[in-house]
Amino acid sequence: MEKIVQLKGEKETLQQGELEKLIRMADHRDKGKRPTQEEETSPLPRIVDFLIGVAIKRRVSDIHIEPQEDGVLVRNRIDGILRNFHLLPKFLQAPLISRIKILANMDITEKRLPQDGRIKASFSGRKLDLRISAIPTLYGEKVVLRLLDVEATSIPLEGIGFSTDIYEKIISLIEKPQGVIFITGPTGSGKTSTLYACLNRIKSENINIITLEDPIEYEMKGTTQIAINEKIGLTFAEVLRSVLRQDPDVIMVGEMRDVETARIALQASLTGHLVFSTIHTNDSVSVIIRLLDMGIPPYLITSSLSGVFAQRLVRVICPQCKESYQPSMEELIQLGITPQDDFGPLYQGKGCHYCDFTGFYGRVGIFELFILDDEIRTLINSGASESLIRNKVQAKGMQPLLKDGLRKIKEGKTTIKEVLRVAKR
Numbered sequence: 001m002e003k004i005v006q007l008k009g010e011k012e013t014l015q016q017g018e019l020e021k022l023i024r025m026a027d028h029r030d031k032g033k034r035p036t037q038e039e040e041t042s043p044l045p046r047i048v049d050f051l052i053g054v055a056i057k058r059r060v061s062d063i064h065i066e067p068q069e070d071g072v073l074v075r076n077r078i079d080g081i082l083r084n085f086h087l088l089p090k091f092l093q094a095p096l097i098s099r100i101k102i103l104a105n106m107d108i109t110e111k112r113l114p115q116d117g118r119i120k121a122s123f124s125g126r127k128l129d130l131r132i133s134a135i136p137t138l139y140g141e142k143v144v145l146r147l148l149d150v151e152a153t154s155i156p157l158e159g160i161g162f163s164t165d166i167y168e169k170i171i172s173l174i175e176k177p178q179g180v181i182f183i184t185g186p187t188g189s190g191k192t193s194t195l196y197a198c199l200n201r202i203k204s205e206n207i208n209i210i211t212l213e214d215p216i217e218y219e220m221k222g223t224t225q226i227a228i229n230e231k232i233g234l235t236f237a238e239v240l241r242s243v244l245r246q247d248p249d250v251i252m253v254g255e256m257r258d259v260e261t262a263r264i265a266l267q268a269s270l271t272g273h274l275v276f277s278t279i280h281t282n283d284s285v286s287v288i289i290r291l292l293d294m295g296i297p298p299y300l301i302t303s304s305l306s307g308v309f310a311q312r313l314v315r316v317i318c319p320q321c322k323e324s325y326q327p328s329m330e331e332l333i334q335l336g337i338t339p340q341d342d343f344g345p346l347y348q349g350k351g352c353h354y355c356d357f358t359g360f361y362g363r364v365g366i367f368e369l370f371i372l373d374d375e376i377r378t379l380i381n382s383g384a385s386e387s388l389i390r391n392k393v394q395a396k397g398m399q400p401l402l403k404d405g406l407r408k409i410k411e412g413k414t415t416i417k418e419v420l421r422v423a424k425r
Helices: 016-030 043-057 090-103 164-174 191-202 236-243 259-270 286-294 298-304 329-334 374-381 386-395 401-410 416-423
Strands: 060-067 072-078 081-088 115-123 126-137 140-149 179-184 209-213 224-227 250-253 274-279 305-317 322-325 346-349 360-371
Touching: 016 043, 016 090, 043 060, 043 072, 043 090, 043 115, 043 126, 043 140, 060 090, 072 090, 081 090, 090 115, 090 126, 090 140, 164 179, 164 191, 164 305, 164 360, 179 191, 179 259, 179 286, 191 209, 191 250, 191 274, 191 305, 209 236, 236 250, 236 259, 250 259, 259 274, 259 286, 259 298, 274 286, 286 298, 286 305, 286 386, 298 305, 298 374, 305 346, 305 401, 305 416, 329 416, 360 401, 360 416, 374 386, 401 416
Parallel strands: 179 274, 179 305, 209 224, 209 250, 250 274
Antiparallel strands: 060 072, 060 140, 072 081, 115 126, 126 140, 305 360, 322 346
């Protein structure tokens, strides 16, 4: 049976003073001082529990433990932005990293090579999956912990943030019996969450859904989920071949990493399968060029690809400290807005305790949807340039990411600076 680490952070006050107290206790032991009765419980596991406990309570997605010349910097990524949390004393570096590596079943004697590990944990009754990565740096090993709530409820498709017209088009795409649908965007842009939302929308007892993931981020009842493990040869391409013999109706491939996987997936759609996957490009139209560069022939792309949507995540203005403001002329010009435009009031977050004085709380997606039709397929087969294809699909009504971001600014959901941060090309 797989060991589950019980995190005790929920018993701590989760105040900065509590962490300082644990550090002093660890310092006493490090210097060989006689511990008090209160210090008999080793402080190091409690420090690790504390760091993870705070992260969970503050909606942190990643914890960065970074050795510095004069200490160990802990930074937390909240709503996609890294923020300094605490500078731990240098003497904690080795035992802290060793403690994490032991929990993740990693080799604590190996400090020269990158390592990956995993911690199955429980916190306040919630099951957590922590993915651990360690790499050697100038001042020692840097460790990053990615926090995944394996029992988290997937966001419904209608709650992701699609505009009405994009939502209706996506529904028509995902309810087709066959074809390939790609979601593209940088790491951390919410692609996997959107994939899960799509699968949850079409999931039923009448269809066989199989997913290939690295890693499996959330448990989805009613589907068959397979974890990819390239170290033992369990690659996307190898598993995909076997999955096609399992009578699937819908296949989700976590990521198109190589030409072999892409070719098998595209061919699978021609034999009556609906295939979802992600790929890394800057926008939706660039997926065509990416597939061509990988060596996929144009005819296979045009005969199997149904559509692509690109996405980014922008931070949502905190509802507790939201206030109207007057944007600068420079901000308006960057969005293509003139003072004569009837734009209405704009909003920003002033900063408060609720949002940890950031002015933002949570994130929402901005999107662009590219659907292939006969005219676009003809352009692709004729070897048209990326710019020509993009101009044609925009002439047909595709709204680029920046335009969808502008819509969410008008709705008072986010700010100009935030949209420009993620969507400016």
